[in-house]
Amino acid sequence: MQVTSTATTEPAIAQPAPVRRLMSLDALRGFDMFWIAGGEEIFHVLAKTTGWAWAALLAEQFTHVEWDGFRAYDCIFPLFLFMAGVSTPFAVGSRLERGVSKSELARKVITRGLILVALGIIYNNGLFTKPISDMRFPSVLARIGLAGMFAQLIYLYFPNPKAQYIWFAGLLLGYWAVMKLIPVPGCGAGVLTLDCSLAGYIDRSVLPGRLYLKVHDPEGLFSTIPAIGTALLGIFSGQLLRSQGPVAQPNQKTLWLMLGGVGCLILGYSWGWIFPVNKNLWTSSFVLVAGGWSVLMLALFYWIIDVRKVSGWAFFFTVIGMNSILIYIAGEFIDFEYAAKFFFEGLLSFFSEPVRAVGSVLAFLAVKWAFLYFMYKKKVFLRV
Structure with missing residues (x-):
C-alpha cells in the first residue's frame, strides 16, 4: 500500500493503473462510496423527522434485510467488488x-489481496493489540481482497473466456x-x-477470534468462494467494454450489458x-441478483458518461471514486463529524429541527x- 502524488491525469486508485480509465467506472465507484460514506443517512433522517x-x-431500501431477501442497500458492497473486476x-x-x-502480475495481485486483508483487520480492530479472542478477522476489505485476488488469478491463468465462464458456473x-x-x-x-x-x-470451526454475528460472519471465509463469482461478473463486463471485436460500438456494448x-x-x-x-450467506442466487443490478448500473453510467459524453454532473462522484479506499478507512482516524459541527453547527442552529437534522448529514x-477534493487537487491518491 502506498499514497502517491502524481502529476499524471490518469492516477490509479485501489487497483493497478490502467492505460485507459473509464470515466463512468470512477463515477460509479464514487456513487457507490457516497452511500457507504454516509449518504443513506439523508433518507433515514428525513423519514424520522418528517x-x-x-x-x-427509501429509508427502508437503505437498510439490509435481516436474512433472506434483497434491498437496494444489499447491492452496495457487491457493486464495489464487481467494479474491482471491471477494472481488471x-x-x-x-x-x-x-x-x-x-x-510478476500474479505476485502483485496476491500482494494487493493480502494488503487489503491486513487493512481490514486494522479497520476492525484498530492499531492497538487485542487478544486474538476479541479480534474480528473477516471484513469487507478482506472479501474484496481475497475474492478480487482469486478472480484476477483466474483471469491471468485462464485467458479463454469459455474457461472463465466454466469457473464462474462451477x-x-x-x-x-x-x-x-x-x-x-x-x-x-x-x-x-x-x-x-x-x-x-x-x-466457526476454522476462523480465530470472534464472528460479527457470534455464530456467523457475513464476510466469512467460506462464503468468499461465491464472491469470486461477483468479481468475475465484473471481469466479464470489463472485457466487453475493452473489446475491439464484433461488438465494438459503444451503443452495442451498452445493449449487451443491459x-x-x-x-x-x-x-x-x-x-x-x-x-x-441471501447476502449474509452470499448465495449463488444473490451473486446473480446483485450482479444483475450492478451490470445495469454500469450500463447506465457508461452510456450516459462515456457514450453520450454527459459527464459534468459526475465530477462530484468521480472525486469520491478516485480515492475510494482512502475515504472508507479515513473515518476510523479522522473525526469528520467534529469538523462538520465546527463549521456548520452555528449556521444550522437558525433552522427548524428537520432542517437541522438533514443539514447535519x-x-x-x-x-x-x-x-x-483537496486530495484530488493535490493529486494524492491511496494505491493498493
Missing part, C-alpha cells in the same frame, strides 16, 4: 499486452451443492439459517426459489467530500 411516506420507503481487463490486461509476465453451482448437501452437526443438510448454515459452521444484467436478474430471482437470495458529507 414521517413522509416516500422517505420511509483494463489494468491487468493492458500490462499483459505490454509483455509483463504472468508471474463456483456458483459448487457452492449451491455443498451448502445444500453437506450436513452440519446437530442441524442436518441444507439448513440455511443463521445457526445452522454450512458457511457459518465452517467459519441484456446481460436482465439475464442475471431473471436467473438469480428464479434460482432464489430453491436457493434463497449534508454538512458531514460536505466535509468528507472537501477532504477528498
Whole structure:
C-alpha cells in the first residue's frame, strides 16, 4: 500500500493503473462510496423527522434485510467488488499486452489481496493489540481482497473466456451443492439459517477470534468462494467494454450489458426459489441478483458518461471514486463529524429541527467530500 502524488491525469486508485480509465467506472465507484460514506443517512433522517411516506420507503431500501431477501442497500458492497473486476481487463490486461509476465502480475495481485486483508483487520480492530479472542478477522476489505485476488488469478491463468465462464458456473453451482448437501452437526443438510448454515459452521470451526454475528460472519471465509463469482461478473463486463471485436460500438456494448444484467436478474430471482437470495450467506442466487443490478448500473453510467459524453454532473462522484479506499478507512482516524459541527453547527442552529437534522448529514458529507477534493487537487491518491 502506498499514497502517491502524481502529476499524471490518469492516477490509479485501489487497483493497478490502467492505460485507459473509464470515466463512468470512477463515477460509479464514487456513487457507490457516497452511500457507504454516509449518504443513506439523508433518507433515514428525513423519514424520522418528517414521517413522509416516500422517505420511509427509501429509508427502508437503505437498510439490509435481516436474512433472506434483497434491498437496494444489499447491492452496495457487491457493486464495489464487481467494479474491482471491471477494472481488471483494463489494468491487468493492458500490462499483459505490454509483455509483463504472468508471474510478476500474479505476485502483485496476491500482494494487493493480502494488503487489503491486513487493512481490514486494522479497520476492525484498530492499531492497538487485542487478544486474538476479541479480534474480528473477516471484513469487507478482506472479501474484496481475497475474492478480487482469486478472480484476477483466474483471469491471468485462464485467458479463454469459455474457461472463465466454466469457473464462474462451477463456483456458483459448487457452492449451491455443498451448502445444500453437506450436513452440519446437530442441524442436518441444507439448513440455511443463521445457526445452522454450512458457511457459518465452517467459519466457526476454522476462523480465530470472534464472528460479527457470534455464530456467523457475513464476510466469512467460506462464503468468499461465491464472491469470486461477483468479481468475475465484473471481469466479464470489463472485457466487453475493452473489446475491439464484433461488438465494438459503444451503443452495442451498452445493449449487451443491459441484456446481460436482465439475464442475471431473471436467473438469480428464479434460482432464489430453491436457493434463497441471501447476502449474509452470499448465495449463488444473490451473486446473480446483485450482479444483475450492478451490470445495469454500469450500463447506465457508461452510456450516459462515456457514450453520450454527459459527464459534468459526475465530477462530484468521480472525486469520491478516485480515492475510494482512502475515504472508507479515513473515518476510523479522522473525526469528520467534529469538523462538520465546527463549521456548520452555528449556521444550522437558525433552522427548524428537520432542517437541522438533514443539514447535519449534508454538512458531514460536505466535509468528507472537501477532504477528498483537496486530495484530488493535490493529486494524492491511496494505491493498493
